[in-house]
Amino acid sequence: MQANDIPRAMLKPLRRALAALSALTVLTAPALAAPRQQGDVLIRHATIVDVEKARTVPDQAIVTRGGAIVAVGPDKAIARDWAAPRTLEAAHRFVIPGLWDMHVHFGGGPDLIAENKALLPLYVAHGITTIRDCAGDLPYDVLAWRDEIARGSLFGPNLLTSGPKIEGLKPIWKGTLEAGSKADVDAALARLQGLKVDFVKITDSTLDPQLFLYAVARAKALGLRSSGHIPMALTVRQAVDAGLSSIEHLDYARHPGSPDEAAIAADFAAGRINRAEANRRLATSFDHATAMAAYRRFAADGLAVTPTLNGSRIIAHLDDEDHSHDAYLAYIGPKLRKTYDWRIERAAKATPAEIAARHADIERVGAILPMLVEAGVPIMAGTDAGFLNSFNYPGIGLHDELDLFVAKGLTPAQALTAATRAGPAWFGKLDRYGAIAPGKVADIVLLTANPLTDIHATRAIDTVILRGRVHDRAALDAMLAEARAKVAAWNAETAQ
Template identity: 35%
Template sequence: MNSSRRQFLARTAAGAAVLAAGSFTATTTATANATAAAGAASKTRPTIIALTNATVIDVATGRRTPHQTILISGERIVAVGRPAVPHGATVIDLAGKFVIPGLADMHVHSLGDEHVSPPLYLANGLTTIREMAAPDPALYDWRDRIEAGTLLGPRMIVGSQIIDGDPTLWDPNLLRVLVVADEPTARAAVRQVKAEGADFVKVYSRVSRQSYAAILDEARKVGLTVHGHGPDELNSKEVSNAGQRSIEHIHSLGLSVSTREAEVRRMVRSINVKTGDYNGWFRQMHPIEWIAANTYSPARAADVFGTLRRNNTRVTPTLTMHNVLDQIDYTRLDPALAKYLSEDSIGTYDYVIQNLYGANRTAEEISHQHQMWAWHKRFVRELIDHGVPIMAGTDTGTPYSVPGFALHDELEHLVSAGATPRQALYAATVEPAKFLGMSADLGSVEARKIADLVVLDADPIKDIRNSRRIHSVVTRGRVISPAQRQRMLADVEAAVKAPPTASAIAAGGCCGGHPKR
């Protein structure tokens, strides 16, 4: 491996979180001008925008209502239906188009600099993202500038830096991570991330039972919620009953619905890793997950899933991530999206897949991995059937994922797992709005809601793949036209071809490791 790639991996803490600090670069002149113009436009745009002749989709029911006019004033929808269009309004004819609420990716690790991830999200119809860890304080700055209208991007809810146990799975020299060994350090970590500006606490896999209880208690005291992994020392019912708002991925949940749960829990507790050895933990978890997958208990599932449902604990399955790690041999970069990644990014992805995940496997391991993909999809179907609230999230940062585009992969994976297109869209619109306490503002196309909208050329209820057929996007009342969308994408394409900058943000995904040196 050449020195530039080694440095690249070090900057990103590699693994499934390798997209890259060095991949994305400073803004082009065109992007800078567009951003400045966007801020100015927000003060001068017409009082009323009228989107006419559209078919409006109610994601909660699946109902499509044709020939609708949507009136927008400032950042709010003021009327939907067949209202009179005020004199002087800017009229945009959407005949033949379908309008849905703005989409949300509820598990991302933003990559590059502010001129790459934010425009890629918006160009793909994402008007809200939940940043699942803040490896760089710049993410809080992005969030605040987007909120102030001085940076064009999706609404950002930004988590704390990772809080993990001792030894942590991440190398603190490569990634910002708070290591907690007991109750006092756990409480201090929560107070620290509150002071840093986190919107919520991100808890990780190796936090001890004692530290976990302290994190939940201290978070309540300082007014933060807790989201993240299910810690290895607790089962999913304990995590839900403790008040953790969301559980990310399927790893910990699968262990909790096994007829051999006590045995697999002992196996997890016996895992021995050194600081920074994410790969060691990840590889040791695979055979344990395999046992759990093959001892699934419908009775235990009804009990555990019922607890999650009653407590309104959301699950973000991140099937996009599981698809890559379960099917390493078939993982490829979509050729049409390669232009949004730098050459170094693509080479690093190839290296990670071949050396961190694909190397030294037995035929049995390869077979098990392939079968686990079918299991993970079946598991999501079970969650849906038991009424567990699901949120769409990608774990963007996983090899070959591209910000924004990955959410449409996730929607297709959810449908492949057994969700209806409406249920998949619900997981990316209504459920995130409810989770964030923003149902009065987001999640539907109604009067008084914030005008976060996606205009599509085809019906996504008929075929979820139509979510990709984006005509235009409205973010807080600002219309991004088809031509503007293409300019945004072209600017990103130009940016990733330029030399890297030191200001790019290192990725901090959930499921990776770094090569041993």
């Protein structure tokens, strides 16, 4: 039938119908062929490790854009809706949030600035995307590095720092803000606020115990988190009540396990006993029930503990473990290695009885760790790596710490939580870190094995994504090779 054969009365309704059909086609065509959303990196077929729930979620896809994760979900659905110029095939890969080392140090004096700075890529090469600097004698250099990393002009992990620590007058440690009065403490805190530090570190080599409490309380009043070494003349409870946010080193957490802690502190303050005797009495009077009651109060107060257990173990066993041929020494500059001598020489002077005592003591201290976890105290993985602390290596040291956590009774999931979620929680940053989810910072590690079944899997690193930038295995190996080359050149200079 030709158009001329259609009765004139039917043409108008037919034209209307055709126009409506055409409009419908125009409206529905874009929906049927909607363009995919654009990201920068698409990770496909991954098994996501949900650290919070201690489970794995298979066949997932992750999209990053800029420095953030923008989509996560079943692989088929994400791949349908998203496109990216770079795709990572992650079949048989386990994806975890970037690791955090919550206790590192940089120092040794101005001559060691370059060797300290060269440590930064070692953290990234070992899956560590954030570090917390707990003060040394190069605090202003470290503050500058923090800002340069944030601007993108220096390569390294996200760096959070205390800046210079608060100490007493004429302290053992250099790089401090000295305080001999409340006015000094107030001035120190004002200085730290001006430096925009990420938290406050307070130590006890010469700081008056009451000024320690004042500094902690004032920091809290100013909205600053505080961490430190608790004076022997105080009980841990006094420090926590003043507002201390975290305890560094597991041996301090042993103190409240003694029913005699207050009496021991009073005897030390009065000069009736020395530090060694105070520690001996605290150890021998330790009581499980007393400790658990104290630790439950820690948990209720929100206090966190950074055990730095492996660093203490290394020092305790300097007499019977030979580190002179450690392969990792190839990454440590000669001047930094020289700072190790201080502890090595101290350990060498110990008597057989003292050696046996420190071996036994590190085992007793390690037994506290599962008690803290049972009580609900947040454990933050940190190494104490850096200058002075012999053979406690930046980067690989965090994996050694996690291994020891599991050896002392934690589950792999608990150890992984200590290295991925506890740090962000302490800094109030869990909304941006600690999980693989939309809205989180794109700090991601791809592993070739499941860390929930074997914590050694944190070492099996395939790829590190730092602030959205991909570093595959070849790039990570290149970082390590560059670090070795720098140290080799410094070694050659030293030998001349």
